[in-house]
Amino acid sequence: xxxxxISGPHxxxxxxxxxxxxxxxxxLATLLPFVLAPDYxxxxxxxxxxxxxxxxxxxxxxxxxxxxxxxxAYFGVGAYTAGLVSVHGWGEPLSGLVxxxxxxxxxxxxxxxxxxxxxxxxxxxxxxxxGLLLQEAANAASWLTGGFDGLQGIHTWPLFGKIDFDLxxxxxxxxxxxxxxxxxxxxxxIIHSPFGLALRGIRENGARMPAIGASTHSHIRTIYTxxxxxxxxxxxxLSQTTETVSLxxxxxxxxxxxLVMLILGGxxxxxxGLIGAVVYMVARDQFSGLNPQFWxxxxxxxxxxxxxxLPNGIxxxxxxxxxxxxxxxxxxxxVSAP
Amino acid sequence: MLSVLGMLFDGIAYGMLLFLMSVGLSVTLGMMxxxxxxxxxxxxxxxxxxxxxxxxxxxxxxxxxxxxFVAAAAASVVLxxxxxxxxxxxxxxxxCLLTIGIVFVSIAAAAYIYGTDQQPVQLPxxxxxxxxxxxxxxxxxxxxxxxxxxxxxxxxxxxxEATRFGAKVRAAVxxxxxxxxxxxxxxxxxxxxxxxxxxxxxxxxxxxxxxLGLDPSFALTYxxxxxxxxxVGGLGSIAGSFAAxxxxxxxxxxxxxxxxxxxxxxxxxxxxxxxxxRPTGLFGRR
Numbered sequence: 222x223x224x225x226x227i228s229g230p231h232x233x234x235x236x237x238x239x240x241x242x243x244x245x246x247x248x249l250a251t252l253l254p255f256v257l258a259p260d261y262x263x264x265x266x267x268x269x270x271x272x273x274x275x276x277x278x279x280x281x282x283x284x285x286x287x288x289x290x291x292x293x294a295y296f297g298v299g300a301y302t303a304g305l306v307s308v309h310g311w312g313e314p315l316s317g318l319v320x321x322x323x324x325x326x327x328x329x330x331x332x333x334x335x336x337x338x339x340x341x342x343x344x345x346x347x348x349x350x351x352g353l354l355l356q357e358a359a360n361a362a363s364w365l366t367g368g369f370d371g372l373q374g375i376h377t378w379p380l381f382g383k384i385d386f387d388l389x390x391x392x393x394x395x396x397x398x399x400x401x402x403x404x405x406x407x408x409x410x411i412i413h414s415p416f417g418l419a420l421r422g423i424r425e426n427g428a429r430m431p432a433i434g435a436s437t438h439s440h441i442r443t444i445y446t447x448x449x450x451x452x453x454x455x456x457x458x459l460s461q462t463t464e465t466v467s468l469x470x471x472x473x474x475x476x477x478x479x480l481v482m483l484i485l486g487g488x489x490x491x492x493x494g495l496i497g498a499v500v501y502m503v504a505r506d507q508f509s510g511l512n513p514q515f516w517x518x519x520x521x522x523x524x525x526x527x528x529x530x531l532p533n534g535i536x537x538x539x540x541x542x543x544x545x546x547x548x549x550x551x552x553x554x555x556v557s558a559p
Numbered sequence: 560m561l562s563v564l565g566m567l568f569d570g571i572a573y574g575m576l577l578f579l580m581s582v583g584l585s586v587t588l589g590m591m592x593x594x595x596x597x598x599x600x601x602x603x604x605x606x607x608x609x610x611x612x613x614x615x616x617x618x619x620x621x622x623x624x625x626x627x628f629v630a631a632a633a634a635s636v637v638l639x640x641x642x643x644x645x646x647x648x649x650x651x652x653x654x655c656l657l658t659i660g661i662v663f664v665s666i667a668a669a670a671y672i673y674g675t676d677q678q679p680v681q682l683p684x685x686x687x688x689x690x691x692x693x694x695x696x697x698x699x700x701x702x703x704x705x706x707x708x709x710x711x712x713x714x715x716x717x718x719x720e721a722t723r724f725g726a727k728v729r730a731a732v733x734x735x736x737x738x739x740x741x742x743x744x745x746x747x748x749x750x751x752x753x754x755x756x757x758x759x760x761x762x763x764x765x766x767x768x769x770x771l772g773l774d775p776s777f778a779l780t781y782x783x784x785x786x787x788x789x790x791v792g793g794l795g796s797i798a799g800s801f802a803a804x805x806x807x808x809x810x811x812x813x814x815x816x817x818x819x820x821x822x823x824x825x826x827x828x829x830x831x832x833x834x835x836x837r838p839t840g841l842f843g844r845r
Contacts, residue, residue, distance in 0.1 A: 339838065343790070347835075357823045518668065521664035
């Protein structure tokens with residue numbers, strides 16, 4: 222807006238898509254745990270997995286305005302698929318990851334036909350219902366999933382046939398971080414494409430988009446399927462790095478957790494979810510001595526506080542503060558500046 | 560045949576509980592479109608009030624019920640004034656998040672004060688045992704439960720259909736902006752309706768202890784059922800909520816009796832199918 226050189230939609234999108242210094246710094250900082258906190262690499266891998274899952278929710282909720290209270294369903298499908306593939310004798314991680322992504326993508330594509338038709342309360346109910354349905358189904362099909370006890374006997378083979386998954390999480394974090402980065406770059410491209418722009422249009426005004434020729438339903442189906450694949454990858458990473466899967470992977474609690482992380486960081490910003498995941502997971506690790514029941518007390522308070530005082534999350538709050546500072550600096554006469 | 564009748568009876572008693580716990584949410588959702596996922600926290604509060612009064616203060620069961628009602632209503636008024644009213648125009652997402660936050664806090668608070676165990680409750684002797692009628696046993700407590708719920712339903716219907724207050728509520732549910740235009744103070748009306756609805760949930764929660772049990776996860780477990788009743792019954796419709804609650808109560812028990820392996824799945828399938836075929840619910844008009 223302020224620069225005169227930008228002209229036309231292509232140029233606008235290109236300008237948005239340019240990598241900024243802060244982004245490069247952020248990704249370089251993700252390498253710091255290797256040097257600074259080698260004891261916390263297991264936690265770091267959990268953070269990276271959570272960040273991937275939040276990114277998936279951000280694509281549908283933050284950028285397309287599709288509220289979901291049952292996003293753990295896709296995480297769980299990915300986790301169980303990767304686990305089952307391994308239990309039945311194929312522990313190769315990369316192909317397991319791909320298979321899990323495909324499985325959750327298929328489930329996402331099937332359910333997206335339902336999702337695309339609804340908004341508002343009905344959508345909340347449907348996502349909640351689908352999530353619970355899947356959890357109950359997994360519980361009932363205990364011959365396949367191990368039911369309440371979880372899936373037993375997952376073993377992940379070394380990465381590329383060479384690099385073992387060590388106790389300290391060195392491989393796990395490298396693996397999860399690499400997947401996160403690749404998916405992030407892809408998601409970033411999607412968001413800064415004309416398709417991404419159409420998604421934001423749907424978020425802002427779902428009724429007007431068809432009027433300018435955008436097919437809302439098919440756009441929603443596409444992004445929902447993509448988000449399901451990403452959630453499935455996150456689930457697969459979890460089951461491969463921890464070598465366990467339980468019903469909790471599909472539960473409402475997990476859907477709520479990921480929502481909290483996204484809202485905390487700031488929905489509709491690519492880095493919002495990542496920041497939220499880091500803050501949430503590190504905080505949970507710090508309070509891990511606490512009974513989970515009481516941990517949710519603080520999470521509840523946090524949720525209430527964030528929606529009351531920080532509706533756009535940490536990043537939204539920071540952006541707001543930066544704007545205010547800039548405006549104050551502009552207003553101030555140059556003489557009195559220190 | 561007899562077992563079918565017995566199952567129907569239990570299902571109806573269960574449905575009555577679901578109705579009490581959900582009718583308030585249905586009406587307030589219909590009026591303000593406020594997605595209150597914390598509705599069952601009020602039911603849980605009512606349950607804990609009854610347990611505390613009975614076990615610690617030695618109150619008789621029936622005397623605790625009005626207190627459960629009042630406590631839940633009062634708590635809801637406080638939350639409505641402090642939090643909810645700021646979010647009436649904020650869209651579903653902030654509403655969901657706020658109320659999920661309240662659910663988490665309520666669950667943790669209940670676990671902190673009462674522990675995570677099921678709360679024991681000793682019903683008075685005259686509510687125990689069963690009545691033998693036409694070759695069937697009817698548990699006295701469930702008969703009483705059905706009677707109370709039916710009385711409340713009649714009271715509700717009369718209030719909504721035949722009083723000035725009820726007419727205002729119906730007007731606000733039908734078209735909030737038009738109701739405002741006619742000079743109805745919808746905000747106050749909503750606060751009162753909200754308190755009444757939460758009070759009913761509290762009463763339902765108190766009555767539910769002897770049948771469904773009470774532990775901190777109550778607020779989340781039965782939230783799902785309440786939401787199903789609201790979605791299937793249609794927003795703002797008392798008759799719809801009643802029908803949906805009966806249907807759900809009977810169907811849920813039947814599913815668990817006859818096909819235990821898939822009983823709990825059945826409910827969600829029915830709900831999803833219902834929303835897809837009739838997004839406005841059984842009796843919904845919008």
